[in-house]
Amino acid sequence: MQDRTESESRRLLRRLRDTLAAPGDGQARLNSITHHIADSMRTQVCSIYLFRDPDTLELCATEGLRAQAVHKTRLRLGEGLVGRVARTGQPVNTANAPAQPGFRYMPETGEEVFPSFLGVPIQRVGEKLGVLVVQSREAREFSEDEVYGLEVAAMVLAEMAELGAFLGHGARPEHRLAAVFRGVPAQEGAAEGQVWLHEPRVVITNPVGDDPEKERARLAEAVAMLRQTVDEMVSSADLASDEGRGVLETYRMFTRSRSWLRRMEEDIDLGLSAEAAVDKEQSHARARLESTADPYLRERLHDLDDLWNRLLRILTGQGRDTGIPMPDNPILVARNIGPAELLEYGRRLRGVVLEDGSVGSHAAIVARTLAIPLVVHAGRITAEALSGDTILVDGDSGVVHLRPEDSVAAAFRERIAMQAKAMQRYAGLRDLPATTKCGTTLRLCMNAGLMADLPSLISSGAEGVGLFRTELQFLIRTRVPQRAELAASYRRVMDNARGRPVVFRTLDIGSDKILPYMKRIEEPNPAMGWRAIRVGLDKRGVLKMQLQALIRAAAGRELNVMFPFIADGDEFACARGMLTEQLEREAALGHQMPTAVKVGAMLETPSLAFASDGFFRSCDFISIGGNDLKQFFFAADRENERVRRRYDTLSLPYLGFIEMIVHRCAEHGVPLSFCGEDAGRPPEAAVLAALGLRTLSMRPASIGPVKALLRSIDLTALREVIEEGRALGVTCLRPAVTRFLADAG
Incomplete structure (x- = not known):
């Protein structure tokens, strides 16, 4: 029996291969395939359902059901037995289909006389293409050999779809039509370029083996x-x-x-x-x-x-190197990518589009560092994109246009040109202070994490590095970096800063930043779990080694160290005590010491705003970590697209909380800065300045737009807008602030 099954299966697959090679359109191929499968499996019915869109299946060919139902019968994903196969990716095999839960009767097909049903998915590497079904009048379950044989036939159909055998019939886009993908914005900006697939898809040209x-x-x-x-x-x-x-x-x-x-x-x-x-x-x-x-x-x-x-x-024999040269304006398209691989591409990339990934992923951190637009969760784009395709990436809205129509591309280019003109105007402000019309001067700093960022310190007009993310040196390696390596790296950072201050944030790992060589701890909510300073205080060896490297790098210069994710004063006291111990150790070893050491805390948890007066007196500076603070204040995960955009930075309760922090720091004479995405958004930056913040740290590309806006407004007038909103009891100030900025030109 097994030999006969194998022989019959090989005969069927050869017939399917011949169908692929035969002249004719996609419909003729589909009709021929259903006939061959029904004949081979000795069933009265064989039907092929293909996806018309991600949620809709369409009957595209049949042998045995009514011909008039073809291209008329449609099901939603999960609807009926066919929809269940498509949703679960698992076969359904039953002798009595109408008795199955979720069965949907489709009278236009005439299937009521065929109770036996076997459906298997047509899929390739996680991509669902459709469902292959056989039915018979005899009430019976199909054997394991028959199920297995139909799965093999479905596999060949998936490969035939990959080769374009069914173009125009739902299984596969033509790779010529325009397509739009709505993902999640992970790094702002807009870019036009050509697709460069990180791992080109392996195309199987010979699905059937004769020998x-x-x-x-x-x-x-x-x-x-x-x-x-x-x-x-x-x-x-x-x-x-x-x-x-x-x-x-x-x-x-x-x-x-x-x-x-x-x-x-x-x-x-x-x-x-x-x-x-x-x-x-x-x-x-x-x-x-x-x-x-x-x-x-x-x-x-x-x-x-x-x-x-x-x-x-x-x-x-299809390697990653396909022989196609990388275009001059490449936009990387991948399922996912690690930070080290992304850094290998470096600033050659105009943008990045990922099927997976997250807003806080390692790739997102590197993309922000490289200042290139990034969109994540762009489902199925690796299946539809080809290297060399024209692609437009809107990192502000999370929309990606693949092979765009001329009108869409023209509008997009006009927008990019306007942005380029604005950047030229901002460049003229580089050496001017961020002084408002009312005479208030703000200090604008940049965030960094790699040596490649440091040239932006001069070109952007930043007055220093308000946050240097030290974890990137750990994330891009396959082992813990050595102390000497870190010291040399930190020394180069200070050298390239050319006397401007650099604030080094100690290792901020955990949550969405897992080191390749670190054991992952499964936590129900990692963003609120074992991360940042909590890891450092528990795994003291790594933190001590990093502090020693920072001390040695700062020999003869000022050292600014900031501890992340401090939740109470005791954590800061413990971390500062560790730094003091390492300073004493390094001095005892005879190493040249920093000329001065300033130690600060990153205020990212609401609890720290209510710490004792003693905590504030013990800090040399405090930096508000806006990204984390906002998600904890609103209890809205910044990785969750359903909730993160629901809460606005310009809501009055949140601004009132920020203002309370400003007042507490002012009481104790503690320098305060704001670091995060909101610091680089001009309207938000203006409101933060009106609340009393005088130092903002942001990505380099945001310094020009923020400075331009600050120099054009009066903070006293903006403050009146805030107070008026409070008096009226409004929840969010954004409409009022938008009107104020529009009136200011």
Whole structure:
């Protein structure tokens, strides 16, 4: 029986391959496919449902149902048995379809005389294309061999869709039509360029294998090469943590899994080529992992995809280097990307678009550092984009236009040109002070995290670095950096600052910033968990080493150290005590000491605003970390698009809280700054200045627009707008502030 099934399956796959090669349009191919599958499986019905849009399936071809239902019958994702297969990615096999929960009767199809139903997903590497269904008059469940055989046929259909066999029938966009993706903005800005795929999709041109023995041998040879590659990675890896080595060991164990290899060999026996068998196993495993409730297993998808893609590239010879030169204006498109990989591209990129990622991810931090627009959660863009496609990225709204129409591109270019003119105007203000019409002068600083940022210190007109993120030196490595490496890096930062002050924030890891060599702690809410100074006070060795490196880097110069995420005065006292200990240690060792040391706290939790007077007296400076403070004040996760935009920085309760902090610092003569995205937005910056803040720290590109606005307004008049809003009891000041700024020109 098994031999007959294998022989029949190979005959069917050859017929499907011949259909792909035959002349004719997409509809003719679909009609021929349903006929061949129904004939091979000895069923009265075979139907193909394809996605018309992400939520709608359409009957695109059938053998056995009424022809007039084709392109008329549609279902929503999850609706009926076909919709259930599409939603879950799992087969449905039943002898009595009408008795199944969620069954939907579609009278226009005439399917009521076919109670037996078997539906399997048509999918490729996590991308759902449609559903393949067979039905019969005989009330029976289909055998495991039949289910398996239909899955193999569905796999070939997915590959045929990849090759464009069904263009115009929902399975795959034409790669020529305009497409719009609505993602989540993670870094502001607008850019036009050409797509550069980080990992070009492997296209399988031979889904059917004629010689099973030859295909088995190809698979075995490729797996052996993969194992050798992984073994070399394990032996050469310089990893400081057990977890980092554990990940690679898991890679090695997976490549030696006999069940993994056996499943692919069984697919080959049924008629698939070696690469199609790998692709089928990847697609099925992805569907299983995506539906699991275990977050750890879902996170392993990226790791397993890497292994499968390595194996596919060995089999197909399609490396990452496709021979196409990188365009002059590349916009990177990827599922996801690590900080080190993104830094390798550097400032060549005009923008980045990711299918996954998050607003606070490592990639987002680097994109902000490089000042390039970033959009995340742009679903399915890697499947639809081709390297070289024209692409427009709107990092302000999170919208991406792929192969845009001329009218859309023209409007977009006009907007970019207006921004470029504005930047030229801002450049003329570089050496002028940020002095308002009422005579108040503000100090505008920049945020940084890499040596590549430092040239912006001079060109932007920043008066110093209000926040240097030291965690990036840790995030882009596969091991803990050595003290000497850190000291040399911090020394170069100070050298390039050319005498301007630099505030070094100590290691801020945890939450969304997990080091590659750090064991991940599963927490229900990591943003409010073990992170930043909490990690530093528990893992003192790393914090002490970093403090020693900072002291050595500042030899003969002023050192400014800021501790992140301080929630109460005792944490700050403990952290400051550690710094004092390291200063005494370094002095005892005979190292040259800083000329002065200033120690500050980052106020990111509401609790710290209510700390004792003693805490404020103990600080040399305080910086409001606006990004975290706002999410904790409003209880609105900044990674959650449903809630983060619901709450406005210019709400009066929040501004009242900021003003309370301003007053507390003023009482004790503590210098106060505001650091975060809101400091770089001109309307918000103006209101913060009106509340009494005199130092703002932002990304370099924001300094020009903020300075231009501050120099054009009277803070006394803006203050009157704030007080008027309070008297009227309004919740949000944005409409009133917008009117004030418009009147000011």
